[in-house]
Amino acid sequence: MALTAAAASGGDAHDDEYAKLVRGMNPPRVVVDNEACDEATVIRVDSVSSHGTLLAVVQVIADLGLVIRKAYFSSDGSWFMDVFNVTDRDGNKVLDDQTISYIQTTLEADDWYYPEVRNTVGIVPAEEYTVIELTGTDRPGLLSEVCAVLAGMRCAVRSAELWTHNTRVAAVVHVTDDGGSGGAIEDEARIADISTRLGNLLRGQSGVRAAAAAAPGGLTHKERRLHQMMFDDRDYDGGGGAASSSPRGRSPTPATEVSVTPCAERGYTAVVVRCRDRPKLLFDTVCTITDMGYVIHHGAVSSEPRGGAYQEYYIRHVDGDPVRSEAERQRVVQCLEAAIERRTADGLALEVRTGDRAGLLSDVTRIFRENGLTIRRAEISSERGEAVDTFYLSDPQGHPVEAKTIDAIRAQIGEATLRVKHNPFADGDGAGGGGGGATDDVAGSTAFLFGNLFKFYRPFQNFSLIKLYS
Template sequence: MFEKFEERDDEFAKLIRRINPPRVVIDNDSCEDATIVQVDSVNKHGILLQVVQVLTDLNLVIKKAYISSDGGWFMDVFNVIDQDGNKIRDQELISYIQRRLEEDDDFVPSSKGVVGLVPSEEHTCIELTGIDRPGLLSEVCAVLTDLRCNVVNAEIWTHNARAAAVVHVTDDITGCAIEDPKRLATIKELLCNVLKGNSDLNTAKMTLSPPGGVTHRERRLHQIMFADRDYVRVERPEGGAKKSRPHVTVADCTEKDYTVITMRSKDRPKLLFDTVCTLTDMQYVVFHGVVHTGRMEAYQEYYIRHVDGVPVSSEAERERVVQCLEAAIERRGSEGLELELCAEDRVGLLSDITRVFRENSLCIKRAEISTKGGKARDTFYVTDVTGSPVDPKTVDSICRQIGQG
């Protein structure tokens, strides 16, 4: 009986959304230095993340945001600019934003940054997690090369001594997904052995994403690291570079029955996506909020409740919210020296590059791997083994070994 009521409620919610589809207004006149994107829609859990995801995937910078979703209606206002700091003038891009945000299919994700959306015959998606250590990515890439797997694209994050990756691979001969069960089992076994090393026998994991899933890749990385409890802080080794910690507070707003979260941190790309993603996946709803970013600092303030309508109710829950939001801000922090590589793609290229890093005692803190039109475009964030800045002489040596081109 309860299932029937839930189905009826779900159908009623769909009917309300059809009667009141999302309405998007994009305004270039009201603000001097940014394009204003206003979204009005029937409210539902996760809608704020969906809107932020669309804007973030287009590499737009959100300078300010005003959020309000009390009652059954949702209204958000975003001040956005492009990567060069300019307003959005391209009419095709404006039309695309409007069309995507007004779609009535829960803002279906674009193929950019999506795990498992591309048909299964195009690639096999591998998810990895384990204890981070120097040379781990190099070992993973070497195993994939030996197993005749070509890395099409990948994203790797490390945080609090944990590492997570979402990797898309193809067969190096056919260029298609790997579907043979025996071969997939071999890949899983060997990668798990690498991830376990000598000290991670219980927590190293390697999974193959089911074909047809539609999970945003960066959201999936947050989910993987959250499930791996990377938000539990570990002591840093002596001599490592010290990072400025984000400042997160959780307080009660008893007169309105909300919990108020404030966050102050260094501003960076995709910061808003990362915090909203974490709140959404922790099953919190943002009812009101304001976001301001400046040259030195980003400020975020949210009035939230749990999806069951209850504010944060215990000291343990309060502490967990603080830890998880700190982790969300730190995971994508640009720790280390940024190295960009553009080269003709070939089987084993990533294995060769990461081997050079390992032989020069560099640790890869984060990486974004992509291939398009026969070209590999990779970005690595690296430090030395103590977490300190890389010696310029080491960078020169790496350039000579990999090639100046």
Template sequence: MKTSQITKEIHTTTMDDDEYAKLIRRMNPPRVVIDNNASDDATVIQVDSVNKHGTLLEVVQVLTDMNLVIKKAYISSDGGWFMDVFKVIDQDGNKIRDTQVLDYIQKRIESNAGWFIPPLRSSVGVMPTDEYTSIELAGTDRPGLLSEVSAVLTDLHCNVVNAEIWTHNTRAAAVIHVTDNSTHSAITDPIRLSTIKELLCNVVRTNSGSRAAKTVFSCSDTHRERRLHQIMFDDRDYEGVKRARTSASRPSVTLMNIEKDYTVVTMRSKDRPKLVFDVVCTLTDMQYVVFHGMVSTEPVEAYQEFYIRHVDGLPINSEAEQERVIQCLEAAIERRASEIVHMKHTFRV
């Protein structure tokens, strides 16, 4: 067979773009290098992989889940290749010395960075996982809301395996994992699920005003804290925030376009755990791609700078879109600084 015929055969195969992207990633798996000698005060983690939307979030998510603090980061993902360098420390401010922990970090990043992150869901199912049933709530925050939700679940013989509740700008969001109190397995009976949904809807609907309250069962395996960001984003908790623009306690977010290439997002805020994750998570779910970036944290203030474009390849062009991005990033930074409630094995009857 002639070369031209071979080429024609290749181009006429049924492999779609997604399959081709997976093939490229399998041929070029992520490479992670961890170095404890490159910096005097931090462990340096370098990640190289094929570039795809969401790679940065996957890597940051692993570091965040390991309770590592990102002191500095340098991001470059122009073209088809992604390269990040992170300087991290543990919660006590020390380098990571445990070789088992270092090996685990490397394997997690190489595994997670090689696969596509599911996009923001437009709908949810009613199928629980095998271990538990996941309940997602969204509504107006008010005194007594948590107690009423707890009472409903207790009356319905649900055991709360774990839960996390965020409040921001008068809105509340929760992801609650429950099991049947007697079998300690996921609740699958559709009639019982319908009853749980109806009663919880009644609780979160109270005093909701013009905002709709939501109670859904989810079969999603999306990272829980990412889901909370998505729920509050869907609930538009970033709208109508009244605050003094000169307040020293609030984050500062500015946007600037560099010709027609990128929009530069600059953020200054009080440093805290998981700050980088919250920002990158929001940019990713708003369908923006980080091409270059830098993160630097000091004892008090954190500085983040990202060169971004929308997934369609364009920078932010309208004032309305700029304002929306600023509002959403400010909300992402502030949500975790608001009241957050964690529960585990709390309610049993």
């Protein structure tokens, strides 16, 4: 068995070296154009294709906080072409020279496309922190208890992200040694103790992994890892759907509609998604399709009126086959619905911004718990002595958070420290207020018949194919 694994590893290494050689002869071209479109910045990427290339490009755009308004992509044999119309969160073009330069240099760099150089899967060592991964059954006050355990064990939380979906929870937490070096926790016995205590806290219904930092240059992409963790935890089997997760007293979230149909004449499977539009939606769907072992050969996505989003993909399995059975089709539908719903948080969004200190996160989450609130999603960061944490909250039954509860939290945390980023229950623009366009047509009616697909790909006419060596 060991010999077989070694042989397979050697074959993979040979394939990677060949891919690098081909890519070196045909380097990617990235154009950021602010003249081609009146409403958005156009990013064109022309590159040798490999599994995961589209995800890598979308990840760069999403991590910059840019919003993809429209996109077309196609992989013709070994060649990959993308066109993205993007804006910032306020709907403006991308005009900052540093941002434009970063997009071009990052997407043209060799190490972005090769997982052995820039790993985005699993726990990747880094010198600055220790990574802790948690999965299990969600319950009120869980994050508060986790933070209290970490604070008691002198672990300073430098960044973290937590998602909940269908009664399941997943979190990726970066911690440092608050009582020693200030860097990663290197003592293996201490790491084992942290894992044991968190496992006991989660009552044996979860997985806990902690890894000490060991090597520079690695990077775990937290959001992709969270998708993988929840997928492994089979949160997509939980049922309920988007509409059932809406808080009481509000209109239900517009249905997430996913259709998976054969495109037999071309040997593809057509996947169509209609749902409410939001930032990073394209990343979430492309990430899931890629990690399920499918290749997106062609596709088009766009924002629709009234807050809707339309996505259409033509996919095959990595072995070249389309979706083979009804069971596989249902699994693709369930997994895409789950990927879209995980990041959706219709509750109260509070931002805590203050000077960082030991035990801060434990204190803040304890205040939420004592006021009867449940954390649906959290984004936590600490840099240069300042903590910036965003929490998406509701009560355990999903009722709207009352104004007096918000006032009580503000009084305990501090007027200058706490900011209400979004309160759909007070603003009247919650789940029922947007995205109606997502249900105007059934998801099964594809907007682009495959035979006419490329008439929508006019931006590709600006590319000339570089000679491909093989």
